[in-house]
Amino acid sequence: APAVKLAGLQAALAVMAAPTPAIAAPPSAAAPEVKALASKEEAAMVALSRSAAWWLGENADFGTGEYAWAPKPLPQQLASQLEAADSADQQQLAAAAMALNPVLCLLIARLQRVLVTGLWEVRLAAAQALAKIAVRSGEPFRVQCYSILAAAAGGSIAHRARSSSRGGHAVAAGSSTSSQAAAASAAAAAAVAQGATADPLGVAAVAGPALEVLDHIYAGELVVEQLLSRYGPSRSAWPKKLLRSLEQRNAALVAAVSERVCFVPRDQFWPLGNAAKELITGVDEVEEERKKQKKKEQQAAAEAAGVQEQQEATPPRSEAGSPRADEQQQQQQAGDGRSNRLLQQLQGY
Numbered sequence: 001a002p003a004v005k006l007a008g009l010q011a012a013l014a015v016m017a018a019p020t021p022a023i024a025a026p027p028s029a030a031a032p033e034v035k036a037l038a039s040k041e042e043a044a045m046v047a048l049s050r051s052a053a054w055w056l057g058e059n060a061d062f063g064t065g066e067y068a069w070a071p072k073p074l075p076q077q078l079a080s081q082l083e084a085a086d087s088a089d090q091q092q093l094a095a096a097a098m099a100l101n102p103v104l105c106l107l108i109a110r111l112q113r114v115l116v117t118g119l120w121e122v123r124l125a126a127a128q129a130l131a132k133i134a135v136r137s138g139e140p141f142r143v144q145c146y147s148i149l150a151a152a153a154g155g156s157i158a159h160r161a162r163s164s165s166r167g168g169h170a171v172a173a174g175s176s177t178s179s180q181a182a183a184a185s186a187a188a189a190a191a192v193a194q195g196a197t198a199d200p201l202g203v204a205a206v207a208g209p210a211l212e213v214l215d216h217i218y219a220g221e222l223v224v225e226q227l228l229s230r231y232g233p234s235r236s237a238w239p240k241k242l243l244r245s246l247e248q249r250n251a252a253l254v255a256a257v258s259e260r261v262c263f264v265p266r267d268q269f270w271p272l273g274n275a276a277k278e279l280i281t282g283v284d285e286v287e288e289e290r291k292k293q294k295k296k297e298q299q300a301a302a303e304a305a306g307v308q309e310q311q312e313a314t315p316p317r318s319e320a321g322s323p324r325a326d327e328q329q330q331q332q333q334a335g336d337g338r339s340n341r342l343l344q345q346l347q348g349y
Contacts, residue, residue, distance in 0.1 A: 005063040013110055016052035020045055050125040053114060056107060057129025061136045064104040069268040071138040072100055096140045104141060108133065112148050120202055127152060127203040131210030132262040146214050153207040154200050209260040217271045220249055224276050235282045247280050
């Protein structure tokens with residue numbers, strides 16, 4: 001039920017943001033036994049907060065009903081504003097997120113706060129949670145999480161912003177979400193160029209693989225858009241080699257997501273978008289028409305062969321009609337013969 005899901009999310013948020021209990025911060029003059037107990041209590045609290053962050057990453061999309069494979073349309077007014085803008089800024093993305101799913105927007109904001117202010121173990125769990133939400137959610141939540149992870153990883157992703165072979169976003173200026181992600185990578189590169197510390201929060205080990213997978217997803221979506229503008233949405237107009245390449249790339253991205261970030265349903269998750277799904281799973285109209293025509297020809301040939309076999313198996317009919325009519329005619333002729341013989345004998349008397 002939605003109320004039960006919301007209660008679970010609220011409880012996880014409360015645990016994750018709970019302050020350290022007083023027993024975990026004894027005075028400096030406390031006995032060694034008290035300090036040892038305080039250390040255990042602090043470790044238990046950290047483990048509990050880490051578990052809450054992990055649980056939010058696993059259940060945020062389920063609890064809020066947000067899935068990348070079941071996107072929800074934006075309100076018409078907000079969609080028009082995003083289409084009219086050359087590139088969506090943070091305020092527009094935040095407005096879009098709040099209009100679509102305010103609960104998920106709140107979860108992302110709380111995870112971002114923990115990512116900045118929490119202990120290292122909790123920061124890692126929050127980074128993992130944001131990576132899972134980014135992969136499993138649609139836009140604009142995906143690009144929001146991307147921006148947060150890129151800023152948190154800092155200079156550790158600067159090389160990806162400078163690399164044209166792995167970036168994928170530098171050429172994606174035509175898309176608002178891709179340009180926003182490109183801006184996040186470029187900001188990290190600029191910060192390092194000005195002397196900022198690489199990986200200031202110590203989450204690059206988690207954020208790096210997730211950002212790399214998201215880079216490939218965004219780059220793949222851009223390639224699909226370019227090919228659609230060339231060949232159109234009809235599967236029959238696409239070369240078979242490109243269709244096979246598209247299917248292989250989609251399968252590789254799903255495998256990379258499952259290996260580096262989190263589990264996704266392979267039969268429902270399409271990282272290259274719904275347009276790629278229609279091309280991969282759609283019906284080739286020309287091939288389908290050819291199969292229908294061939295099936296009709298086979299049915300016509302089978303019917304003709306059946307009629308011919310039936311004609312060959314039927315015995316020839318006489319001019320008078322059916323075999324029974326022939327038999328009756330023969331019996332009548334035999335009766336006429338007997339009558340003629342009787343008349344000849346009577347004439348003899």
